[in-house]
Structure formats: structure tokens, C-alpha cells
Amino acid sequence: MSDTDSDQDNAVNAPEDSEQSLFEAPPLAEQERMVEAILFASAEPVGVGELNGRMPHGCDAGAALDLLRRRYEGRGVRVVKVGEGWAMRTAPDLAFLMQKETVETRKLSRAAIETLAIIAYHQPVTRAEIEEIRGVSVSRGTIDQLLELEWIRFGRRRMTPGRPVTFVVTQAFLDHFGLESARDLPGLKELRAAGLLENRVTPGLDGPQDDEDATGDDQVDMFEDDA
Amino acid sequence: MSDTDSDQDNAVNAPEDSEQSLFEAPPLAEQERMVEAILFASAEPVGVGELNGRMPHGCDAGAALDLLRRRYEGRGVRVVKVGEGWAMRTAPDLAFLMQKETVETRKLSRAAIETLAIIAYHQPVTRAEIEEIRGVSVSRGTIDQLLELEWIRFGRRRMTPGRPVTFVVTQAFLDHFGLESARDLPGLKELRAAGLLENRVTPGLDGPQDDEDATGDDQVDMFEDDA
């Protein structure tokens, strides 16, 4: 409480000292209000680029966002990062108040949940790889259901024979599970350290070995892009 | 307002002084968080009675609401009364942020560009004259569109029966087409030399010169009006 209060004082006072012209960006406190209004109004995460695009010329949405995040620390509503976007979400500890708001969601089958987890931890991953991991073929309905939920989407095609499509998880997936990025998946580091995210292929089978290299590269790419 | 204010003072002091047990209401700051989360997530305005009903036993939603309202004073989001309930809404002065302007560039329709060309070459020109030259009637929408684009405007009325209005091109037109004056437009001879005009022009019509002579006086008038 006291922290946020002092933040607020700084934010409110500082920019008022500076002189304003028609062509200058609004004071930072005002920019913070703008970011607050935009994030508040939107049910979907909003990227910094879009924030800047919607705010007056010269605004620094990133800086305003920092102020705003601090202001909402410990509040009933929080400013959270979701992939490349930012969103306001109620604090999870208040879930008990929200039963009225809860929307009954379709129960996911065990196959769908496992497939989702495999895509999240192994992305980008092909259907053949998912089947290899689960040891069973993936039904079309399972993939369709995850696509429909917008929790997965098509990634880049693999540069291997047949150029198979890959699947990756979406921002909506991160949003749903309260993740900042796919790197924050629970236990990801441990799984990687244990080598369990490698796409090892049955010894003596050459076919998918080509895939292996490609997967490795893509995966590294993805996680390094994020970093 | 004054009622709730006094409520709030009581509420702020009371719970903090008293010792807390498991069965006591949460601190008012916590209650404020609760109200914040409920109002944020609710699709409908929420009454104080309902707030109390959803919050743990012993809470004073009215007092918490007052705190919350003050907290959001001057922010990008406000706590407002809607009917009998309370809701959070973005500040009205930030409504402009809720719009996103997309600019689309389109080609002018054939009818519009032909009409514009006739006005440019023959100004000041009446609608009847445009129709005579184009050989088809000119729709109101076409003229309106050109007026809206501010590429044409009304000129002087003709001193002929019916005193029809004339149209002339504007400075914005000249700017858009990079012309110093409408007289800089190439004549028919030049158009033909440039291969823009087929050679089977009806004899006797070969006269942008004639046209120019005919309208020359008026044109001078027009440009003097502008100056």
C-alpha cells in the first residue's frame, strides 16, 4: 500500500513540472492512466506495440506499463504478462469470490490434456512426434478440439521430407494457464535436464532420425527467441 | 454520499483496532481487494447487497467500496454507480483510446475520376454539361464523394435559365495532382501525343483550345476568387 502510494505521488508530480507543448507526449502519469484504461477494457492481452499505436504520438507505453504494474501489486486485480501481451486479471487468491463468474468449460479428455502438454513442452512438434511420445495415434478430434479452444495453432512446417506441419501453443493458452511464456511451464527445466524433452528415436530406425536434428534446432530457436 | 463516507470512517478504524480471529471479517484493505476483483470481473453492475452476500461473513462491502472509489479517483478507470449497482468503467476522457483508426486507400471509381477530369478540364461546369460530355447521367453520390474529398467545390451560378450551379476544382485537388493550376493540364493534342487519346476523335471536338477559350474568362474569375 505505502509503496504504491509513493509511486503514485512520483508519477503524478514529476511530469507536471515539465513544460508541455501541443506536440509533446502527455505526462507519464497520464500515459499510465491510458495504459490502465486500455488494459482494463480489453479481455484479451494487449501488446506494447498496440498500446503505443493507440496512445498519442510520443508515448512510452513500456514505461507507463511499469508504473501501472507496480501500482496494481497486491491489489484484487493484477497486471500480468501473457506472451508478448499484457492483461489485467483478478488475483487467483480471490477465486472463491468468483464462483458466480465461472463459466463451465468443456471437460478435456485425457488424450486431449496429454496432447496439449506434449505440444506445450515439445513445441514445435509434429503429429508423428506426438504419437511417438504417447505410443498411440492422435485422433483428429483431439487436435481439432485444441485448435478450436485456440490453445494450439499451426507452427512452421518442418524442413524434412513431407514437410509436416508442427503445432505450437498460443497466447490464449498462456493466458488460460497464467503463464508469462512457454518457458515458465512447470517443471520445464527439470524435464530438459533429464533429457526427457529430447526426441530420441528407436535405435536402429533411421527414418525419423532426420527429424531429430530439425526438432532440436527449432526448439532452441523458440526458447532463445523468447529470452 | 455523505452517508457512505461516514460509514467508511467507521469501517476503516473499527476492524483494525479489534483483534482478529478466524471468524472475524478480513481487514478492510482485503475487503477492498475483494470488491475490486468482483466489480472487475462482473458483466453486470453489482449492488452492495450482493457484494456483501458474496464476501465472507462480517464484511462491510459499502465501506470497502468507498475506499475503492477513492482509490480510483482520477485514474484511467473509475468506480461508478449504474442504477442500483456499482461497476468499473474506463474514464470518459479516455474514450478516444477505445477507437482504432484504420486507413484504407482505394482507387477512385471510374465514374468519379471521369467526372473529376471533366470538371478539371471544363471548369466551371454544370452538372448538365458533365452529363452531356460523359453521355451518361452523373449520380449524386459521385458529386458528393468529390465534394467530400474536397477536390471540387461549388463555383458561381450560371447566368442562364435555371441559374444552375457550377463545379470547379479546389486547391486540394491541385495539391493532390501536383498541379499549379488547372490550366496546366495537358490539352487533347498532348494527350494524343502521349498516346492517351485514340485518333478517331470526332472532328470538331478537337478543341480543348475551344473549350479553354469558352471557359477562359470564368476560369480566371475562379482563380481570382480563390486568391
Next chain:
Amino acid sequence: MAEQEEFSDLHLDVQERLAAEALIVDVEGFEGPLDLLLTLSRTQKVDLLKISILKLAQQYLVFVERAKELRLELAADYLVMAAWLAFLKSRLLLPPDPADEGPSGEELAAHLAFQLQRLQAMRDAAAQLMARDQLGRDFFARGVPEGVERVRRVTYTATLLDLMQAYARTRTKDDFRPFVLDRESVFTMEEALDRMRGLIHFAGTWTSLSSYLPEGWEVDPAKRRSATAATFAASLEMVKQGQIEIRQGETFAPIEIRKKADGKA
């Protein structure tokens, strides 16, 4: 010999057979052979890292055996796995053949162990994922999102070339022609009617229509065409009014008219 031992073990282990039978009841509940293997591995009550693949292969084969005894139809992939595990078992039990290329029994077993660990890891990860706070259940988005209103502004462009081309187009239009008719070379039907009404009184006999053309209109083709058309149209009008008769000997022969005998002019 070792194999012999294993088989006696296999037949003696009543517990295992019972366990396999219990699983068979639920065979529909398994998501493929790997899932079944994972479930079987739990009966070893050791960490997956220390699992005996040989023992697991035996357990699986017992399961398939029991299913056969109970005349239960197993899906093809369960049988493929059984065949592969039987092969793996023989590899593991027999001393390695130096002439044999390809992966050793140990390598194959290690890979199977890896597959099982990986599947288990994904199951655990899935459970952890689903145990997280979830949007719409534990935390919430704005209840009344205010959509961003899209204001579409359209700007029109045209180049000078467009403008000039448009102008050139209007000036070369054929249908432009009638609006600037050269009135001098047009002979209207009204004019023709006036003229013929005056002349017809003198035409008691068949006379060619061409002789009714106005003076000075016969030479210039444009004028001649206009006058002929107007005169012909006028004559039809007069026939309709019962003032004259009209005839044509054959196709393209001259059209002739004469005053109707009892016609009133």
C-alpha cells in the same frame, strides 16, 4: 536355458497372472500399448529409472497370453508390441551375436525405458498444468470488455495519369456524338411531313419516294441519309393516317407512293 527358467517363472507367478487378468478387464481403458506398459511397470513398485525392462516384457507377454486364453480381441498395435517385446526379450537373454548388426538388446531396452519415462513425465506435466490457476475458473478477465471500435477511414487516390486517361476516355466515346449533333445535316421527320403534305396533292400516280427529298440534300451522303430516313418515316405516318398508299416492287426496289384515291389531304 535362461529362457527356460524365465518361462517356468512365468507359469509359476500366479500373482502376476492375476494382475494381468485384472488389467484385461480394463483393456479398453488403456491408451495403447505404451500406456499399458506404463501401468504394468507400476506393479514393479520401483522408480521408472530402475525398472527391469526384461521383467516388464514378461509382464506384457503374460497379459497378452491371458487375453488370448480369455478369447479377448486385442487391437493390432498391442500384438505388434507383444512381438517386439518377445524379440527384445530374446535379445536380452541371449549372448550378443558379434555378426549381428544393429542395436543391442540393452540399447533397445534403454530406449523403451526412455519412452516410458518420457510418457510418464508428460503425464505429470499435464497434471501440473491442469492444476494451475486457470482463466475463467481461478482468475478472471474483464467482465464487460469494451471492444475497440474500429474506425475505418477511407482515403481515395488517383494519379494525374488516371485523370488524363479518364478525360481522354470521355472524349473518345462514341455515345458522346449525339449530344453535339451538327444540326445542319439533320432533316427531321416533322420537316419531312410538312414538305410531303404540301407535295402529295400533286402525286396522283406512283412516284418514287426519292423524288420527295428536299433540294440540296441528295448529294452529301450524311444529309441524304438523314433526309431519306425522315421522308420514309413521314410517308409511313401518312399511310397510317390514310392519306397515301405505299409500295415496293421487290426487295431493294425503289419505294413508291401516291395519293390515296379518296384520301383527304
